[in-house]
Amino acid sequence: MATEEYHELRRGQVAEAVTRLIAVHGFDGVTVAKTAVEAGVSVGMVQHYFSTKDDMVRYAYTRVTERTVARMERRATELDRRHHSSIRHALTEGLAERLPLDDARRTEWRVSFAFAARAVDHPALATVRTSTESAIRSRLAEAIHNGKECGEVPDGADADAQAAGLLALVDGLGLHTYLDPSMTRLALSELDRALSAVFPGTCRENRPR
Amino acid sequence: MATEEYHELRRGQVAEAVTRLIAVHGFDGVTVAKTAVEAGVSVGMVQHYFSTKDDMVRYAYTRVTERTVARMERRATELDRRHHSSIRHALTEGLAERLPLDDARRTEWRVSFAFAARAVDHPALATVRTSTESAIRSRLAEAIHNGKECGEVPDGADADAQAAGLLALVDGLGLHTYLDPSMTRLALSELDRALSAVFPGTCRENRPR
DNA sequence: TTGCTTTCAATACGGCCATATTGTCAATGC
DNA sequence: GCATTGACAATATGGCCGTATTGAAAGCAA
Known part of the structure; x- marks a missing residue:
C-alpha cells in the first residue's frame, strides 16, 4: 500500500x-x-x-459533511436518472436525506449539528460549513432553474432566494425533528408542501437534466 | 428592599x-x-x-429566551391591537424579531443558539428550550386558527403543522442569516413568502383577536 | 453582650486537558 | 554497517476548571 x-x-x-x-x-x-x-x-x-486537536476535529467535520452531501446527491440523482421522477420529487427526497429520519441519520445529524454549533465560534470549522452549504444552495438553485426550463417552476421565480429558503427550512425542520422525533411525519409533509410551492407545475417533454 | x-x-x-x-x-x-x-x-x-455552574447557566438561558419571546409577543400584539394589522403581518413581524437583524439581535441570537446547541446534550437546558418552543408553536397555531375564523386562512389548513413549519423556517433562516448577514433581505422575503402561503386571504369584519 | 445566620471573599484541592518531551524500534538509504 | 528518518508509545508538564473549605464581616434576635 x-x-x-x-x-x-x-x-x-x-x-x-x-x-x-x-x-x-x-x-x-x-x-x-x-x-x-x-x-x-x-x-x-x-x-x-x-x-493539533483543532486539526483533528476539522478533519472529522469535513468527513461527516461530505458523507451527508454525497448521500443527498446520490439519492436525488438516482430518482432523476433512474426513475425519471419530477425534479420536485427528486429534490424532496434528496433534501429529506438531511433530516434525522432514522437512528443512523439521527446520529449523523447530531454530529453535524454539534460541529455546526461550534463553527459559530470557530473560524476553522465555519469554513467547512459555509462552503458546504453554499455548494448545496447553488446545486438547489440550479435544479430550480432547470425546473423553469422544463415547466415545473414558474418563469418569474427567484431561484437563489427559493433555494436559500428551502435549505433554511430543512435545517430548521431537522432541528425540531431531532428534539422531538414524533414530529417526523409532520416535518416531511411540511418539506413536501414547501417543495410543491416552489415547483407547482408539471414537466413538459425534453426537460434538461 | x-x-x-x-x-x-x-x-x-x-x-x-x-x-x-x-x-x-x-x-x-x-x-x-x-x-x-x-x-x-x-x-x-x-x-x-x-x-452549581449548571444552575447558573440554566438561569441565564431562561432569562434570555424569556426576553426574546416577550419581544416577539409584544411586537405582534402591538401591530394587532394598535395598528389593526392583518394577522399575517403581525405574525411576520413577530417572528422576524427572532432573526438576527441588527447587532443587538445578532448577539441575542448567538447566545440563544449557543444555549440551544448545548441543550442537545444537556437535559437541564433541553427542558428550557422545548417548553419555550412549544409555547411559541401553540401561540402560532392559535393565530392560524384565528385566521381561519376571520378568513385569512383557508378552512382546511392544518394549523399545528403549519405552525411547526413556520417556526422551523424561522430557526433555519436565523442560522443562515447569522452565518451570512448579507442574506438578511432574502431571509425576510422568504419569511414573508411563507406567511403569505399560510395566510393567503383577507380578513372579514369582526375578526377575533 | 452573646450567639446564630446570611453574605460574601480568598484560597486550596483534585482532576482533567492539550501538548511537549523523550525514547523505542523498524525501515530505508548510502 | 551505520546514520537517518518515520511511526509510533509512554509519560511529563503546566494550566485551567469546578467546587470545597475556611473564615471574616455584618445584621439581628435574645
Missing part, C-alpha cells in the same frame, strides 16, 4: 472515533486521550497524524 | 455576565471564575447564589 494511502487510512480511523464520541457524549466529550482510546491507538499516534 | 428582591437582582447580575461572555467568547468561554470577573464579583459570591 502506498504510504499516502496508509496515512489517510489512519486519519480516517481517528476521525471516525471522533464522530462516535460526539454521537454518544456530545462535542464536549471529545478529548484527544478519549479519542485515542476509542480509536484503539495511543495519544502519540493521534498527535503524529494531527498536529 | 425585600431580601428576595435583592436575591433576584444578584442572580440577574450574574446571568447578564454569562450572556455577555457567551456573546463575546462563545459558550466555551464561560467559566465560573470569568463570570465572576465579568460581573465584578467574587467566585464565592457566584457560588452563594448558584449552587
Whole structure:
C-alpha cells in the first residue's frame, strides 16, 4: 500500500472515533486521550497524524459533511436518472436525506449539528460549513432553474432566494425533528408542501437534466 | 428592599455576565471564575447564589429566551391591537424579531443558539428550550386558527403543522442569516413568502383577536 | 453582650486537558 | 554497517476548571 494511502487510512480511523464520541457524549466529550482510546491507538499516534486537536476535529467535520452531501446527491440523482421522477420529487427526497429520519441519520445529524454549533465560534470549522452549504444552495438553485426550463417552476421565480429558503427550512425542520422525533411525519409533509410551492407545475417533454 | 428582591437582582447580575461572555467568547468561554470577573464579583459570591455552574447557566438561558419571546409577543400584539394589522403581518413581524437583524439581535441570537446547541446534550437546558418552543408553536397555531375564523386562512389548513413549519423556517433562516448577514433581505422575503402561503386571504369584519 | 445566620471573599484541592518531551524500534538509504 | 528518518508509545508538564473549605464581616434576635 502506498504510504499516502496508509496515512489517510489512519486519519480516517481517528476521525471516525471522533464522530462516535460526539454521537454518544456530545462535542464536549471529545478529548484527544478519549479519542485515542476509542480509536484503539495511543495519544502519540493521534498527535503524529494531527498536529493539533483543532486539526483533528476539522478533519472529522469535513468527513461527516461530505458523507451527508454525497448521500443527498446520490439519492436525488438516482430518482432523476433512474426513475425519471419530477425534479420536485427528486429534490424532496434528496433534501429529506438531511433530516434525522432514522437512528443512523439521527446520529449523523447530531454530529453535524454539534460541529455546526461550534463553527459559530470557530473560524476553522465555519469554513467547512459555509462552503458546504453554499455548494448545496447553488446545486438547489440550479435544479430550480432547470425546473423553469422544463415547466415545473414558474418563469418569474427567484431561484437563489427559493433555494436559500428551502435549505433554511430543512435545517430548521431537522432541528425540531431531532428534539422531538414524533414530529417526523409532520416535518416531511411540511418539506413536501414547501417543495410543491416552489415547483407547482408539471414537466413538459425534453426537460434538461 | 425585600431580601428576595435583592436575591433576584444578584442572580440577574450574574446571568447578564454569562450572556455577555457567551456573546463575546462563545459558550466555551464561560467559566465560573470569568463570570465572576465579568460581573465584578467574587467566585464565592457566584457560588452563594448558584449552587452549581449548571444552575447558573440554566438561569441565564431562561432569562434570555424569556426576553426574546416577550419581544416577539409584544411586537405582534402591538401591530394587532394598535395598528389593526392583518394577522399575517403581525405574525411576520413577530417572528422576524427572532432573526438576527441588527447587532443587538445578532448577539441575542448567538447566545440563544449557543444555549440551544448545548441543550442537545444537556437535559437541564433541553427542558428550557422545548417548553419555550412549544409555547411559541401553540401561540402560532392559535393565530392560524384565528385566521381561519376571520378568513385569512383557508378552512382546511392544518394549523399545528403549519405552525411547526413556520417556526422551523424561522430557526433555519436565523442560522443562515447569522452565518451570512448579507442574506438578511432574502431571509425576510422568504419569511414573508411563507406567511403569505399560510395566510393567503383577507380578513372579514369582526375578526377575533 | 452573646450567639446564630446570611453574605460574601480568598484560597486550596483534585482532576482533567492539550501538548511537549523523550525514547523505542523498524525501515530505508548510502 | 551505520546514520537517518518515520511511526509510533509512554509519560511529563503546566494550566485551567469546578467546587470545597475556611473564615471574616455584618445584621439581628435574645
